[in-house]
Amino acid sequence: MASNTFGKLFAVTTFGESHGPAIGCVIDGCPPGIAIAPEEFRHDLERRATGKTRHTSARREADEVEILSGVYEGVTTGTPIALLIRNTDARSKDYADIAAQFRPGHADYTYWQKYGIRDPRGGGRSSARETTMRVAAAVIAKKWLAERHGVQVRGCLSQIGDVTPGAFDADTIDWTVVESNPFFWPDAAQVDALESYMDALRKSGDSVGARVDVVAEGLPPGWGEPIYGKLDGELAAALMSINAVKGVEIGDGFASVAQKGSHHRDEISADGFLSNHAGGILGGISTGQALRVSTAFKPTSSLRLPVQSLDTAGHAVEVVTTGRHDPCVGIRATPICEAMVALVLMDQALRHRAQCGDVGEVAPRIPAKVTGKKPDAEKLDVKKLDVKKR
Numbered sequence: 484m485a486s487n488t489f490g491k492l493f494a495v496t497t498f499g500e501s502h503g504p505a506i507g508c509v510i511d512g513c514p515p516g517i518a519i520a521p522e523e524f525r526h527d528l529e530r531r532a533t534g535k536t537r538h539t540s541a542r543r544e545a546d547e548v549e550i551l552s553g554v555y556e557g558v559t560t561g562t563p564i565a566l567l568i569r570n571t572d573a574r575s576k577d578y579a580d581i582a583a584q585f586r587p588g589h590a591d592y593t594y595w596q597k598y599g600i601r602d603p604r605g606g607g608r609s610s611a612r613e614t615t616m617r618v619a620a621a622v623i624a625k626k627w628l629a630e631r632h633g634v635q636v637r638g639c640l641s642q643i644g645d646v647t648p649g650a651f652d653a654d655t656i657d658w659t660v661v662e663s664n665p666f667f668w669p670d671a672a673q674v675d676a677l678e679s680y681m682d683a684l685r686k687s688g689d690s691v692g693a694r695v696d697v698v699a700e701g702l703p704p705g706w707g708e709p710i711y712g713k714l715d716g717e718l719a720a721a722l723m724s725i726n727a728v729k730g731v732e733i734g735d736g737f738a739s740v741a742q743k744g745s746h747h748r749d750e751i752s753a754d755g756f757l758s759n760h761a762g763g764i765l766g767g768i769s770t771g772q773a774l775r776v777s778t779a780f781k782p783t784s785s786l787r788l789p790v791q792s793l794d795t796a797g798h799a800v801e802v803v804t805t806g807r808h809d810p811c812v813g814i815r816a817t818p819i820c821e822a823m824v825a826l827v828l829m830d831q832a833l834r835h836r837a838q839c840g841d842v843g844e845v846a847p848r849i850p851a852k853v854t855g856k857k858p859d860a861e862k863l864d865v866k867k868l869d870v871k872k873r
């Protein structure tokens with residue numbers, strides 16, 4: 484299958500199916516000298532994993548990473564790094580009854596049309612199981628970005644269905660709150676209400692969409708390649724490649740449509756930029772401000788609620804999907820979005836070093852921090868700060 488490789492200098496190829504013996508990746512182009520141990524993958528893989536709370540799929544995978552190559556005595560050697568994770572909890576019988584049916588909203592029909600054959604077990608290659616390897620590869624990217632450039636890539640859930648955080652500002656997210664609840668939710672006061680919301684949703688058999696925000700801080704100005712390798716363009720493509728993604732916004736995104744230019748342009752003073760509507764990117768190149776990107780996930784299509792469809796013979800069928808499905812795929816998408824942002828940044832950092840490494844630091848460097856001189860009233864509208872509890 485083509486197009487399983489991502490990145491130019493830090494190139495990640497993933498392989499494997501949800502119910503095959505294993506999933507894996509090969510990272511080619513990783514700089515030598517990065518210390519990495521198998522246990523360092525655990526934290527992010529557990530953040531992404533199913534079966535950790537009642538709000539995600541009940542499948543319990545061990546997600547043990549085996550490093551097959553590219554690492555000697557705990558340090559990357561510059562040769563291809565192969566990572567392998569064996570699938571340990573696939574239950575293919577859940578798919579026996581729907582093996583020849585097209586689940587509406589799933590990739591069953593399009594894979595069938597493209598290849599004329601498909602692996603129906605757990606969605607095969609189209610399963611979110613594949614995202615495990617992106618998160619694993621990004622553990623190395625995140626480590627290099629942090630150690631080499633002081634870049635931190637962090638994300639949170641910023642909407643589930645029509646519920647938005649009661650207190651949310653991308654510039655002042657309390658990351659300890661985000662990491663201390665099963666939703667990566669930034670507002671501690673709403674977590675109980677979200678638990679009830681998700682319990683009711685799961686009982687109803689339905690699913691709901693979500694929005695994930697990622698903020699990358701510490702970026703230097705200059706990363707990103709105009710014209711066809713723009714940082715925002717590559718971020719959008721990377722995030723859109725995640726299962727169930729239907730939209731990506733950079734900075735104020737679609738809200739920019741209703742803004743005036745006098746408001747949107749981020750004023751510059753000697754103390755720093757006065758706002759960050761651009762989301763840290765101008766002309767496809769990082770400004771040195773925080774990178775802000777937001778991703779929309781559609782509601783999960785595998786539901787136990789009956790729905791009409793066709794089978795591969797063209798007969799009308801009623802599809803009922805049993806098995807262990809997420810009522811909201813967006814809930815565990817935060818580490819996946821972080822991973823894709825980190826992989827893009829790693830690749831762009833290496834590309835910048837390759838072409839412009841000799842340019843060095845160019846004066847003046849505008850400080851990243853927003854000084855707070857200009858009240859950002861319109862931004863509040865954009866994020867819909869009203870809480871809609873049910």
Ligand code: EPS
Pocket residue numbers: 501532533540541542544573574577604605606609610611612613615726785806807808809
């Ligand atoms: C998925 C369906 C479920 C999820 C799976 C994603 O798979 P299965 O029915 O085979 O258990 O559990 O997610 C994972 C296994 C994972 O590791 O993310 C789908 O249709 O995308």
